[in-house]
Amino acid sequence: MDDRWILSRRQLLKTMAASGALAAADLAWWEEPLVRPRRAWGAAPVRFQFSVPEPKRTALVESLAQRFNQSQTDFEVKVEFVPQAQARQKLIAGIAANNPPDCCQVWDNWVGEFEGMGAVEDLTSRVRDWKYYKDVTPIAWQTVTLKGKILSFPWVVTNDGVYWRTDRAAEYGIKPPQDDWTWDEFMATARAFTKPEKNQYGFGMRGQGTWAVLYATEFMYAGGAQVLRDGKVAINSKEAAEGLDWYLDLFRKHRVCPPSVPTDGWRGIVEGFGRGITNMYIHNSGSSEEQKDFVGAKSFATVPLPLGPGRKRVSFYFSETLTGFKNAKNREGAWRFMSWCMDDEPKFMYCKTLGLLPSRKSLADRPEFTKDPAYQGFIKSFPFSIVSPYLAYAGWGGKLDSEGVPLFQQALVGKLTAKEFLEKFAEVLAKNMA
Amino acid sequence: MARSDATVAVALPRPLLSRRARELATGYLYLVPVAVCLGGTIVFPILKAMHMSLYNHVLFKPQEYGFVGLGNYARLLRDETFWLTLWNSFVWVFGSVALQFVGGFAAALLLHQSFRGRAFVRTVTLLPWIVPGVVVALVWEWLYQPNYGVINDVLLRLGWLRDRVAWLSDPGLAMPAVIATNVWRGVPFFAIMLLAGLQAIHDDLYEAARVDGASVTERFRHITLPLLRPIIIVATATRVIWTFNYADLIFVMTSGGPANATQITSTYTLVTAYTNLDFGYAATLSVVLLVIMLVFTVLYLRVTRGIESAT
Numbered sequence: 001m002d003d004r005w006i007l008s009r010r011q012l013l014k015t016m017a018a019s020g021a022l023a024a025a026d027l028a029w030w031e032e033p034l035v036r037p038r039r040a041w042g043a044a045p046v047r048f049q050f051s052v053p054e055p056k057r058t059a060l061v062e063s064l065a066q067r068f069n070q071s072q073t074d075f076e077v078k079v080e081f082v083p084q085a086q087a088r089q090k091l092i093a094g095i096a097a098n099n100p101p102d103c104c105q106v107w108d109n110w111v112g113e114f115e116g117m118g119a120v121e122d123l124t125s126r127v128r129d130w131k132y133y134k135d136v137t138p139i140a141w142q143t144v145t146l147k148g149k150i151l152s153f154p155w156v157v158t159n160d161g162v163y164w165r166t167d168r169a170a171e172y173g174i175k176p177p178q179d180d181w182t183w184d185e186f187m188a189t190a191r192a193f194t195k196p197e198k199n200q201y202g203f204g205m206r207g208q209g210t211w212a213v214l215y216a217t218e219f220m221y222a223g224g225a226q227v228l229r230d231g232k233v234a235i236n237s238k239e240a241a242e243g244l245d246w247y248l249d250l251f252r253k254h255r256v257c258p259p260s261v262p263t264d265g266w267r268g269i270v271e272g273f274g275r276g277i278t279n280m281y282i283h284n285s286g287s288s289e290e291q292k293d294f295v296g297a298k299s300f301a302t303v304p305l306p307l308g309p310g311r312k313r314v315s316f317y318f319s320e321t322l323t324g325f326k327n328a329k330n331r332e333g334a335w336r337f338m339s340w341c342m343d344d345e346p347k348f349m350y351c352k353t354l355g356l357l358p359s360r361k362s363l364a365d366r367p368e369f370t371k372d373p374a375y376q377g378f379i380k381s382f383p384f385s386i387v388s389p390y391l392a393y394a395g396w397g398g399k400l401d402s403e404g405v406p407l408f409q410q411a412l413v414g415k416l417t418a419k420e421f422l423e424k425f426a427e428v429l430a431k432n433m434a
Numbered sequence: 435m436a437r438s439d440a441t442v443a444v445a446l447p448r449p450l451l452s453r454r455a456r457e458l459a460t461g462y463l464y465l466v467p468v469a470v471c472l473g474g475t476i477v478f479p480i481l482k483a484m485h486m487s488l489y490n491h492v493l494f495k496p497q498e499y500g501f502v503g504l505g506n507y508a509r510l511l512r513d514e515t516f517w518l519t520l521w522n523s524f525v526w527v528f529g530s531v532a533l534q535f536v537g538g539f540a541a542a543l544l545l546h547q548s549f550r551g552r553a554f555v556r557t558v559t560l561l562p563w564i565v566p567g568v569v570v571a572l573v574w575e576w577l578y579q580p581n582y583g584v585i586n587d588v589l590l591r592l593g594w595l596r597d598r599v600a601w602l603s604d605p606g607l608a609m610p611a612v613i614a615t616n617v618w619r620g621v622p623f624f625a626i627m628l629l630a631g632l633q634a635i636h637d638d639l640y641e642a643a644r645v646d647g648a649s650v651t652e653r654f655r656h657i658t659l660p661l662l663r664p665i666i667i668v669a670t671a672t673r674v675i676w677t678f679n680y681a682d683l684i685f686v687m688t689s690g691g692p693a694n695a696t697q698i699t700s701t702y703t704l705v706t707a708y709t710n711l712d713f714g715y716a717a718t719l720s721v722v723l724l725v726i727m728l729v730f731t732v733l734y735l736r737v738t739r740g741i742e743s744a745t
Binding site for chain 2: 086092096114116117196207258259261275277405406409410
């Protein structure tokens with residue numbers, strides 16, 4: 001054999017390194033190659049603010065922006081990554097200083113606040129002529145519609161469900177939760193899952209952050225309560241107090257939750273489950289992909305929230321939006337980028353990578369979502385999902401965090417009764433109905 | 435007759451400023467850069483905060499922006515959370531500083547002795563002070579973690595605990611837990627300051643006292659303490675002011691929770707400004723913080739000067 005055709009070890013390593021670099025430059029999940037003709041000079045910049053709750057998203061969004069920049073020659077998206085904790089403040093400061101980004105990604109509960117400042121671009125007429133308008137589920141449009149105006153694109157949507165450990169249920173001989181399970185069954189399952197001697201607890205309740213109050217509210221709704229009734233705050237009703245008492249007692253009385261609950265935020269509940277401390281927790285589909293890495297795809301599943309005493313239940317439906325601003329320097333570029341993100345491939349990849357559900361029916365019907373057990377709890381919750389009642393007033397967004405959560409924590413640690421908490425909370429809501 | 439070229443002395447015009455005034459002006463001119471820097475970075479922000487405190491300035495409600503006079507101060511008097519945070523600040527500051535001082539003094543006395551490896555121990559003692567506050571907070575948050583934290587694990591293994599303790603989630607334990615962290619961080623500051631003071635005391639004084647038959651306690655009381663007093667005063671005053679304004683540790687470890695159990699006035703100001711985006715009220719809180727600290731400093735210096743002159 002001719003020696004010239006034999007690869008030395010060094011050549012082999014070089015070839016492997018070169019192919020590795022090429023593969024890294026391309027994106028494994030993308031159908032088309034990354035290398036494309038370069039953009040034309042003079043492409044107008046588009047400032048896109050993206051709030052980052054976890055590092056995984058940074059790479060994903062950076063590659064989406066690159067892909068958009070290479071798909072056309074008119075605009076160049078520049079992503080401004082902001083830690084999630086500072087995103088709202090940074091946006092509001094930008095709006096107040098008349099220097100907002102051209103567009104941003106934010107949760108729907110903030111959009112009202114920006115609209116209250118008169119800062120959000122009204123997309124209604126443009127969206128109605130947009131090619132996928134009818135493909136987006138009506139409830140998704142509801143999350144971004146305020147006073148009849150469509151203010152954002154619902155990029156991805158999700159609702160709440162219960163994550164539970166399938167492997168541990170089998171190990172302890174626990175009856176798997178069914179889609180129509182009740183509060184009593186939820187309690188029985190949580191108790192059976194609780195093994196303090198093994199440092200395992202039945203339910204990872206959230207005690208910090210906005211959603212601590214939202215999850216509790218879902219239980220109040222299952223008990224027949226409502227936040228607003230006939231235009232007035234009604235969260236201090238008897239049904240709400242009973243529902244909340246039942247929920248809080250999971251931690252206070254029945255001790256099926258870990259002791260860290262009052263300071264457990266989003267990271268706390270997700271990690272608690274991932275590390276095997278808790279065997280159930282409530283969250284949206286956003287942590288499903290993470291749990292596949294933590295506990296393994298076969299070791300958990302999701303199920304809808306349990307039915308309350310009157311066989312009622314709700315799951316709050318919300319969206320991660322793409323929102324543009326009136327005073328943006330490049331409104332056309334913002335529109336082009338936002339609508340491009342709603343196209344099949346970018347949207348599919350964003351949703352699938354992060355475990356969130358597409359707001360467009362044609363994509364949500366793909367088997368990657370409908371057949372995955374990790375999504376079942378959420379898909380089956382769609383029929384009784386409602387838009388979060390706290391989206392009703394722009395003034396409620398920030399108050400939930402700054403006043404609602406500390407009050408909720410006081411109820412959690414027994415400094416306030418459920419009724420006292422609800423009276424004070426109702427007062428806060430009533431004061432900020434603007 | 436030859437003409438002589440006589441020079442006639444011409445009186446110089448009288449300068450606008452006298453020599454003394456010119457010298458004075460030159461001196462002040464040299465100070466202008468510093469004055470501008472201090473004015474721009476200290477005086478202006480304080481005046482701006484005072485100005486803001488008189489306005490209703492909620493960032494996301496620009497239409498409600500306007501002068502409210504002392505309205506924010508009146509609101510502060512009625513604000514239960516503010517009074518709670520003031521009490522929490524008192525516990526936080528005096529709990530932290532007192533324990534830091536005791537620990538720091540003990541460490542300084544120990545490090546003042548000559549023993550093998552003293553340089554290494556001195557360096558190690560300084561470590562908690564070198565580590566950034568946010569990192570300290572994250573590390574201790576993890577140590578305190580009730581479900582998989584090291585502290586619970588060790589105490590359970592030693593049999594000193596029967597159940598896991600939620601150090602940061604229990605309103606009764608959260609404040610002592612964050613104070614303990616702050617003590618850990620602040621001990622080196624006192625240790626180094628006091629050690630420097632100890633090293634400046636001449637051995638002859640101790641020698642003379644020893645010859646006169648003074649006991650260890652008497653030498654400590656009559657030599658060490660009086661000569662360290664100026665350093666103790668400066669270090670304690672500085673630390674009290676720092677701790678009062680120090681928000682990072684609590685903000686990262688508990689965010690002021692649970693149920694405001696660790697909410698101190700500086701974290702409350704931070705939340706008011708950056709969560710509620712209520713800059714008018716946050717400025718009011720800052721002005722009140724400033725006044726409290728000014729009053730404390732004046733009183734503290736007056737009292738300690740009194741003690742000093744008495745001794």
